[in-house]
Amino acid sequence: MIRRSFIILRRSLRKIRFKIGIVISLVAIFLAILAPYIVPRPQEGLGYVPRDVEARRLLPPSIEHIFGTDSLGRDLFSRVIMGTRTALLQVFIVITISFLLGLLLGAIAAYLRGLVEVLLNYFTEIFMAMPTIVIALVLRLTLGHGIHVTISSLIMTWWAWYARIAYVYARGVVELDYVILARLAGLHSLKILHRHIVPNIIQPLIAQAITDLGSVLLEAAAINFLGLGVQPGYPEWGVILYESVFYGGGVEVFTQAPWLIVFPGVFLLLVTLGFSLIGDCLREEIDPRLRRRWRLWF
Amino acid sequence: MKPLRTIYIVLLAVFILVIILIALLTMLHQPPRSKIVVYAYNDDITGIDPSLEDDTGLVVLGSIYETLTYYNYTTGKVEPRLALSWESSEDGKEWIFHLRRDVVFHDGTPFNATAVKMSIERARDIYRETGRGAGYIWDAVDEIIVVDEYTVKFKLKYPQKLDLLASASYAAYIFSPSALEKSGASSIYDKALEDWFNKGNAIGTGPYKLISYDPTREIRLEKFNKWWGWSVVNNPYAPDVVIIKIVKEPPAQYHGLLAGEIDIACSVPRTTIRDLVEKGFKVINVSTFHNFVLFFNTKRYPTNISYFRLAIAYALNLTEIVQVAVYGFALEASGVIPHGFPGHVEGLKYNHNLETSKKYLEFSGVKMPIKIELLYQVDYEETRKFAELFKSRMSELGIEVELNPQDWARLKDIAKGVWTSPESTPHLILADWWPTMPSPFDYLYAMFHSESKEWNFAGYENPEFDSLIEEALTLEGVNYTRALELYKDAQILLFEEAVAVGLWDEIRPFTYSSRIEMPQEALNPMYTFVIRFELVSVRS
Numbered sequence: 001m002i003r004r005s006f007i008i009l010r011r012s013l014r015k016i017r018f019k020i021g022i023v024i025s026l027v028a029i030f031l032a033i034l035a036p037y038i039v040p041r042p043q044e045g046l047g048y049v050p051r052d053v054e055a056r057r058l059l060p061p062s063i064e065h066i067f068g069t070d071s072l073g074r075d076l077f078s079r080v081i082m083g084t085r086t087a088l089l090q091v092f093i094v095i096t097i098s099f100l101l102g103l104l105l106g107a108i109a110a111y112l113r114g115l116v117e118v119l120l121n122y123f124t125e126i127f128m129a130m131p132t133i134v135i136a137l138v139l140r141l142t143l144g145h146g147i148h149v150t151i152s153s154l155i156m157t158w159w160a161w162y163a164r165i166a167y168v169y170a171r172g173v174v175e176l177d178y179v180i181l182a183r184l185a186g187l188h189s190l191k192i193l194h195r196h197i198v199p200n201i202i203q204p205l206i207a208q209a210i211t212d213l214g215s216v217l218l219e220a221a222a223i224n225f226l227g228l229g230v231q232p233g234y235p236e237w238g239v240i241l242y243e244s245v246f247y248g249g250g251v252e253v254f255t256q257a258p259w260l261i262v263f264p265g266v267f268l269l270l271v272t273l274g275f276s277l278i279g280d281c282l283r284e285e286i287d288p289r290l291r292r293r294w295r296l297w298f
Numbered sequence: 299m300k301p302l303r304t305i306y307i308v309l310l311a312v313f314i315l316v317i318i319l320i321a322l323l324t325m326l327h328q329p330p331r332s333k334i335v336v337y338a339y340n341d342d343i344t345g346i347d348p349s350l351e352d353d354t355g356l357v358v359l360g361s362i363y364e365t366l367t368y369y370n371y372t373t374g375k376v377e378p379r380l381a382l383s384w385e386s387s388e389d390g391k392e393w394i395f396h397l398r399r400d401v402v403f404h405d406g407t408p409f410n411a412t413a414v415k416m417s418i419e420r421a422r423d424i425y426r427e428t429g430r431g432a433g434y435i436w437d438a439v440d441e442i443i444v445v446d447e448y449t450v451k452f453k454l455k456y457p458q459k460l461d462l463l464a465s466a467s468y469a470a471y472i473f474s475p476s477a478l479e480k481s482g483a484s485s486i487y488d489k490a491l492e493d494w495f496n497k498g499n500a501i502g503t504g505p506y507k508l509i510s511y512d513p514t515r516e517i518r519l520e521k522f523n524k525w526w527g528w529s530v531v532n533n534p535y536a537p538d539v540v541i542i543k544i545v546k547e548p549p550a551q552y553h554g555l556l557a558g559e560i561d562i563a564c565s566v567p568r569t570t571i572r573d574l575v576e577k578g579f580k581v582i583n584v585s586t587f588h589n590f591v592l593f594f595n596t597k598r599y600p601t602n603i604s605y606f607r608l609a610i611a612y613a614l615n616l617t618e619i620v621q622v623a624v625y626g627f628a629l630e631a632s633g634v635i636p637h638g639f640p641g642h643v644e645g646l647k648y649n650h651n652l653e654t655s656k657k658y659l660e661f662s663g664v665k666m667p668i669k670i671e672l673l674y675q676v677d678y679e680e681t682r683k684f685a686e687l688f689k690s691r692m693s694e695l696g697i698e699v700e701l702n703p704q705d706w707a708r709l710k711d712i713a714k715g716v717w718t719s720p721e722s723t724p725h726l727i728l729a730d731w732w733p734t735m736p737s738p739f740d741y742l743y744a745m746f747h748s749e750s751k752e753w754n755f756a757g758y759e760n761p762e763f764d765s766l767i768e769e770a771l772t773l774e775g776v777n778y779t780r781a782l783e784l785y786k787d788a789q790i791l792l793f794e795e796a797v798a799v800g801l802w803d804e805i806r807p808f809t810y811s812s813r814i815e816m817p818q819e820a821l822n823p824m825y826t827f828v829i830r831f832e833l834v835s836v837r838s
Contacts, residue, residue, distance in 0.1 A: 049690040053622045072622065072686060145702060227676065231701045233686045 008285040018281040024274025032085040045078030047233030068259035082235035090220045094154040099209050102162020110170030127160035136228040150229030169201035207286045211279025214272035240264040333538035338545040340565035343513035347495040348471035349421035350431035360828030363471035363502035366464035369736045369824045376465045390457030390775025397448040401526045403474035404507040411450040415442045420486040421469035432468035432734045457775035466735035467825045474501035505832040517542040535835035562810040568625040578812045586823045588732040588804045589636040593755040597720030605662035607796035611648040612655040623680040631800030641738025641785045646793045666696035671724035676703035716757035727755045732826040738785040742767045758797045
């Protein structure tokens with residue numbers, strides 16, 4: 001499996017798209033890790049309102065504030081870079097937990113068959129039908145504000161998709177002769193799952209997970225933009241965009257203070273693009289049937 | 299060739315003439331735009347029951363209904379409205395109101411003493427039974443007697459300045475007795491009557507009558523030509539049609555003004571005022587009685603410790619708060635009763651001092667760092683900005699503030715929880731208030747009396763405070779000066795215990811088109827957001 005993964009990675013690296021995606025993602029990870037040391041005003045990045053608000057309200061980009069300032073006089077560069085940390089944290093936690101949960105439940109459903117299979121499939125379908133925003137709203141009302149609301153609501157809807165993919169692939173694998181023989185030989189179910197089923201279904205799931213990074217990022221930003229997730233003032237791109245649009249004291253954001261939406265918007269777009277490019281290339285290599293008939297110039 | 303050409307020219311001339319004629323006729327049939335005024339209001343209307351409504355419905359009720367008296371905020375005295383004159387007994391426990399004789403309701407039924415009795419009894423009794431509405435203002439009224447068609451007598455349980463109460467902005471409107479029949483209600487307490495009103499029906503005596511009612515989009519009013527006051531205001535340019543349009547977002551109000559879709563806006567972004575003035579729009583800055591107060595949950599640790607509350611109070615810099623949260627469009631509050639309102643006291647301000655704050659924090663014995671929760675309304679930009687500023691400043695003291703933004707309905711539900719589950723109610727609650735009646739009792743009772751479980755978000759219980767304001771209320775009818783002294787003592791008590799901090803008294807800029815003329819008297823802060831359209835002139 002490791003060898004095959006290496007081959008897929010090597011093939012993907014031949015593509016410019018993949019390289020661009022890798023560069024963008026690595027830069028984002030680098031920024032997220034080093035954010036407090038890179039930004040000039042880490043406190044403002046975390047939401048602190050400076051003492052001299054009046055003098056610093058809505059300043060355009062300059063050497064002192066390279067992304068300008070917001071309506072509470074905070075340095076936007078610090079806010080956006082600190083936001084990278086939140087964005088990646090949300091995405092990685094959501095994808096990791098959803099992936100593991102989906103893999104486990106999907107494989108169990110396919111392997112055990114019978115009532116367990118039926119129940120788990122119904123259970124999965126119920127969660128697949130749930131809109132994330134509605135779940136976020138319910139969690140917001142019960143759990144209050146916080147990053148845990150954004151993460152929990154996303155996990156609750158995303159795990160089901162992994163469970164479905166894992167189930168579909170695992171259904172094919174459990175019918176294979178060596179799995180049937182292993183069963184007849186009395187090998188423990190956990191061992192069969194661990195040795196024979198999971199390794200054969202994990203690759204498409206990984207490709208799916210990488211492709212989903214961008215979507216999760218966008219959805220997390222949407223939840224926070226709507227005020228259902230993290231607290232106001234939190235360094236998160238959705239919150240920063242919300243503050244820019246509805247918080248600017250009525251300024252014409254697009255014409256009078258475009259920096260308020262351009263910088264967080266561009267960061268959101270770029271990181272989403274980076275994740276999507278990587279995911280796309282990996283999927284094509286893992287499952288050649290998905291390879292697109294049309295090609296991008298790169 | 300020539301005659302044919304002449305025929306063509308004649309036909310063309312006739313065609314052009316017909317077009318012009320059609321255009322002229324169409325224009326004649328359309329109501330002239332100049333007689334319509336569109337007023338943009340920033341919130342949904344919560345109801346228009348004249349006896350029970352106690353929220354945003356005031357914007358509509360103020361033009362459709364009238365009260366017995368009218369509070370003049372410049373003189374601080376009441377003036378005749380539906381009552382021409384009144385007198386009280388020496389002990390202030392009996393009041394007689396002599397009513398206008400030339401008044402009719404919008405459906406043509408005559409206005410009389412029975413309508414007054416019915417309207418006030420409904421507001422009072424429903425409040426007594428269910429606690430709904432603002433009928434508490436009539437608490438002292440024991441009996442209402444119809445002396446004759448145009449005289450009504452009030453017998454009170456304790457002395458009251460009833461002429462002042464009769465000018466209240468809620469629960470004092472007089473509706474037509476014919477509403478009973480039209481709604482199919484069996485009595486004034488029948489739910490059918492309330493439903494009928496809130497479905498968009500109204501029969502008042504005011505200068506405008508209700509034409510259509512959509513509480514989330516627009517309310518249309520039409521000039522009531524038989525209003526008794528037209529000869530008094532003598533304003534031939536008053537609008538024929540008034541549209542109250544619900545435009546929640548301030549930037550949308552700004553654009554509506556620029557596009558000519560809105561004539562008067564009450565909530566344009568404060569930062570756009572200068573731009574609008576430069577573009578030829580006019581502005582009236584109204585010093586309102588709408589104030590913002592930060593309540594401390596006095597039943598939960600650590601805000602149950604008065605030293606801790608004082609520490610927070612002294613850490614607040616009101617000058618900075620007014621600049622950051624409302625762009626300077628407010629007065630720094632002194633106490634919980636706003637500037638210009640009866641009973642306002644100067645000098646009840648915690649002068650920002652971090653050293654004093656730290657000293658009180660030490661006295662409080664609360665170990666730092668500590669986490670507290672702030673509940674505030676999410677739909678106001680000023681409260682959102684205050685919350686973030688507050689969080690930042692408190693972090694300098696080692697106090698971590700968790701922000702809990704909610705819409706108004708949810709905020710009220712959570713805040714009321716201070717009486718039933720104080721431990722799960724936030725430590726701090728930011729709320730706003732505007733008055734019902736022109737008496738300090740209105741603010742002090744509602745927000746701090748131990749019986750006011752609906753609005754006392756601090757959960758404050760102090761028998762001394764309660765008896766002070768109760769005594770002051772009874773003295774209002776006989777010794778107003780003494781009553782004001784007692785109200786002052788009550789406010790000092792609140793100040794010393796730091797039960798709540800008055801943050802700012804709002805200055806609201808009403809921006810309007812140059813084709814409108816609006817005198818300052820059209821905007822009375824006692825009747826928050828109500829515009830007296832009968833005083834507004836529309837010029838083409």
